Amino acid sequence: xxxxxxxxxxxxxxxxxxxxxxxxxxxxxxxxxxxxxxxxxxxxxxxxxxxxxxxxxxxxxxxxxxxxxxxxxxxxxxxxxxxxxxxxxxxxxxxxxxxxxxxxxxxxxxxxxxxxxxxxxxxxxxxxxxxxxxxxxxxxxxxxxxxxxxxxxxxxxxxxxxxxxxxxxxxxxxxxxxxxxxxxxxxxxxxxxxxxxxxxxxxxxxxxxxxxxxxxxxxxxxxxxxxxxxxxxxxxxxxxxxxxxxxxxxxxxxxxxxxxxxxxxxxxxxxxxxxxxxxxxxxxxxxxxxxxxxxxxxxxxxxxxxxxxxxxxxxxxxxxxxxxxxxxxxxxxxxxxxxxxxxxxxxxxxxxxxxxxxxxxxxxxxxxxxxxxxxxxxxxxx
Amino acid sequence: xxxxxxxxxxxxxxxxxxxxxxxxxxxxxxxxxxxxxxxxxxxxxxxxxxxxxxxxxxxxxxxxxxxxxxxxxxxxxxxxxxxxxxxxxxxxxxxxxxxxxxxxxxxxxxxxxxxxxxxxxxxxxxxxxxxxxxxxxxxxxxxxxxxxxxxxxxxxxxxxxxxxxxxxxxxxxxxxxxxxxxxxxxxxxxxxxxxxxxxxxxxxxxxxxxxxxxxxxxxxxxxxxxxxxxxxxxxxxxxxxxxxxxxxxxxxxxxxxxxxxxxxxxxxxxxxxxxxxxxxxxxxxxxxxxxxxxxxxxxxxxxxxxxxxxxxxxxxxxxxxxxxxxxxxxxxxxxxxxxxxxxxxxxxxxxxxxxxxxxxxxxxxxxxxxxxxxxxxxxxxx
Numbered sequence: 070x071x072x073x074x075x076x077x078x079x080x081x082x083x084x085x086x087x088x089x090x091x092x093x094x095x096x097x098x099x100x101x102x103x104x105x106x107x108x109x110x111x112x113x114x115x116x117x118x119x120x121x122x123x124x125x126x127x128x129x130x131x132x133x134x135x136x137x138x139x140x141x142x143x144x145x146x147x148x149x150x151x152x153x154x155x156x157x158x159x160x161x162x163x164x165x166x167x168x169x170x171x172x173x174x175x176x177x178x179x180x181x182x183x184x185x186x187x188x189x190x191x192x193x194x195x196x197x198x199x200x201x202x203x204x205x206x207x208x209x210x211x212x213x214x215x216x217x218x219x220x221x222x223x224x225x226x227x228x229x230x231x232x233x234x235x236x237x238x239x240x241x242x243x244x245x246x247x248x249x250x251x252x253x254x255x256x257x258x259x260x261x262x263x264x265x266x267x268x269x270x271x272x273x274x275x276x277x278x279x280x281x282x283x284x285x286x287x288x289x290x291x292x293x294x295x296x297x298x299x300x301x302x303x304x305x306x307x308x309x310x311x312x313x314x315x316x317x318x319x320x321x322x323x324x325x326x327x328x329x330x331x332x333x334x335x336x337x338x339x340x341x342x343x344x345x346x347x348x349x350x351x352x353x354x355x356x357x358x359x360x361x362x363x364x365x366x367x368x369x370x371x372x373x374x375x376x377x378x379x380x381x382x383x384x385x386x387x388x389x390x391x392x393x394x395x396x397x398x399x400x401x402x403x404x405x406x407x408x409x410x411x412x413x414x415x416x417x418x419x420x421x422x423x424x425x426x427x428x429x430x431x432x433x434x435x436x437x438x439x440x441x442x443x444x445x446x447x448x449x450x451x
Numbered sequence: 452x453x454x455x456x457x458x459x460x461x462x463x464x465x466x467x468x469x470x471x472x473x474x475x476x477x478x479x480x481x482x483x484x485x486x487x488x489x490x491x492x493x494x495x496x497x498x499x500x501x502x503x504x505x506x507x508x509x510x511x512x513x514x515x516x517x518x519x520x521x522x523x524x525x526x527x528x529x530x531x532x533x534x535x536x537x538x539x540x541x542x543x544x545x546x547x548x549x550x551x552x553x554x555x556x557x558x559x560x561x562x563x564x565x566x567x568x569x570x571x572x573x574x575x576x577x578x579x580x581x582x583x584x585x586x587x588x589x590x591x592x593x594x595x596x597x598x599x600x601x602x603x604x605x606x607x608x609x610x611x612x613x614x615x616x617x618x619x620x621x622x623x624x625x626x627x628x629x630x631x632x633x634x635x636x637x638x639x640x641x642x643x644x645x646x647x648x649x650x651x652x653x654x655x656x657x658x659x660x661x662x663x664x665x666x667x668x669x670x671x672x673x674x675x676x677x678x679x680x681x682x683x684x685x686x687x688x689x690x691x692x693x694x695x696x697x698x699x700x701x702x703x704x705x706x707x708x709x710x711x712x713x714x715x716x717x718x719x720x721x722x723x724x725x726x727x728x729x730x731x732x733x734x735x736x737x738x739x740x741x742x743x744x745x746x747x748x749x750x751x752x753x754x755x756x757x758x759x760x761x762x763x764x765x766x767x768x769x770x771x772x773x774x775x776x777x778x779x780x781x782x783x784x785x786x787x788x789x790x791x792x793x794x795x796x797x798x799x800x801x802x803x804x805x806x807x808x809x810x811x812x813x814x815x816x817x818x819x820x821x822x823x824x825x826x827x828x829x830x831x832x833x
Binding site for chain 1: 521
């Protein structure tokens with residue numbers, strides 16, 4: 070069975086879709102195959118792999134965003150590569166190496182601009198989404214992290230070295246930059262809420278986190294959970310959690326705690342802590358099912374073979390299972406009926422029913438990490 | 452210029468896309484042309500009409516939902532027609548007349564079932580999304596309104612005659628029905644919040660509204676705003692507002708008031724009233740921009756040439772303009788940078804920048820009403 074599936078994938082690698090075959094793109098997605106610099110094109114409805122696209126360079130810590138028409142993926146590689154992939158023709162449309170060491174990217178709300186944040190040289194570069202021509206170069210003098218899109222053709226990003234957040238408004242001929250100092254010591258990652266209003270940075274150099282209300286005329290840093298953070302230095306941190314894993318579940322955010330075996334619950338209005346749930350290991354992602362009723366959590370090495378599911382009303386773990394070695398990512402279908410899970414060292418993407426927890430299918434993949442469905446094209450901050 | 456545009460549309464009507472031409476569907480949409488029983492296929496990125504699809508029967512009060520792959524639209528006509536439209540081949544894939552008088556429909560979270568609510572005979576019929584074969588017939592003995600999808604392969608709908616809401620769980624071989632009496636006198640419409648948790652019915656026969664928490668083990672009717680409603684019977688109601696127009700703006704719902712020149716603001720957690728904003732006329736739709744910062748409102752006849760934009764922080768009207776005669780619907784692009792407006796008696800769809808309010812384009816359309824972008828495929832309750 071395994072060889073049959075692999076054979077089918079191999080055949081698909083070299084065959085673009087038949088001429089004239091219509092392609093609707095709403096239920097497709099890409100899986101990052103980190104070891105080989107390739108992407109696996111997947112079909113949600115068919116629960117199948119359709120094709121492999123190769124030649125994307127170093128994808129060891131990669132992510133991607135989608136064009137508004139769900140045709141093109143912009144893939145951000147750790148090596149500074151920016152690759153535009155056409156999932157209709159199943160080919161690389163264009164590829165540039167735009168910096169020496171990049172950390173992530175975003176696409177503007179109108180789909181016309183793609184921005185990349187870089188460690189080396191530190192800053193943000195903005196490209197035309199159509200041609201990948203450079204539109205704006207914004208040096209920051211710092212490693213630059215937490216780059217997200219915000220409504221109004223804006224990008225928001227943060228400086229590791231000096232703890233400043235910048236808002237770049239790209240609606241005019243030149244970027245208009247607003248600088249917000251005092252975000253804290255060594256912000257290491259950030260997120261924007263799904264309505265584009267609140268931007269939150271995690272801090273490596275001090276306790277707590279920092280939030281910004283982007284609806285304010287002059288956004289000011291708001292210190293959140295000042296008594297909590299990575300300050301308990303006696304706990305080794307195996308992996309810094311991903312803040313994109315923050316999730317709104319009901320009226321609360323769920324946050325993977327740094328260096329602790331727990332997730333934190335925080336009131337979405339005033340950021341006060343509303344509870345903690347003890348977990349199997351150090352959480353990496355805590356992701357709410359799209360309806361917010363359940364939160365799925367995976368864990369850092371060496372406990373990364375396990376997933377726990379937490380009920381957001383009772384805050385209790387209601388299900389635990391071991392998909393296999395190195396569970397790296399979980400992606401829900403847009404209305405939440407299934408979840409697709411990357412199990413890197415099993416070389417599988419596994420698909421589960423989110424109501425019954427039944428495993429529905431396994432798909433072969435080579436060292437899979439991030440899974441990105443096209444529906445992300447329509448979300449702020451993804 | 453006008454005749455050129457019409458000429459282009461006429462040509463497209465008879466030409467499917469060229470063989471081998473790829474079609475990504477993420478930025479497409481359909482406009483209901485109510486007078487002629489036709490649909491206009493539109494392209495968000497190109498700000499253009501691509502084709503007209505005809506033969507859909509009576510579309511005088513029609514709506515539609517999208518398949519998860521964003522290829523097929525299921526169109527619910529007032530005449531009981533259920534039409535499956537393929538926007539890739541630009542043709543009707545299948546059409547049935549499933550009842551004498553229908554009021555709307557929904558698609559299950561897994562995309563496999565399409566449900567239609569009917570006045571005559573009263574009830575809900577559920578069809579296979581692929582074949583349109585009847586899967587389940589759920590007679591209710593009442594005009595049936597407010598049909599929505601909910602997570603877990605469920606449909607929720609409400610009986611006008613006896614004020615009951617039913618939850619039909621379609622995950623087993625037969626529908627499992629939960630009946631909730633006491634929803635109030637003559638519910639006329641309903642909505643579900645975007646996380647699928649809260650279902651709210653508007654009442655025609657008494658003051659206030661009724662909410663259900665679908666996360667409760669046994670959902671019980673919650674009476675909302677008991678002192679408010681259509682009770683002030685001296686005000687003529689020109690048109691009952693659409694409850695699908697409810698919008699979450701920040702932490703509040705915005706509700707078009709019935710029979711009054713105002714919108715109501717309601718706390719999203721406990722449903723208490725937080726404010727009212729005086730408006731130009733009786734609101735029909737009050738729709739939040741996807742980021743929730745602005746709410747766009749249109750109005751009932753005879754004041755239906757106007758749109759007002761309300762800031763959700765100050766609750767003040769910040770912009771007012773008159774697109775033209777009979778503004779029937781407004782649809783935002785998924786991340787909110789543009790809004791598309793149907794101006795029925797101008798025979799135009801008008802496109803506006805939501806930040807500057809500048810008009811960007813007009814597209815010819817025949818008596819346009821509802822506008823439905825494919826991104827709705829990925830939302831609960833749309």
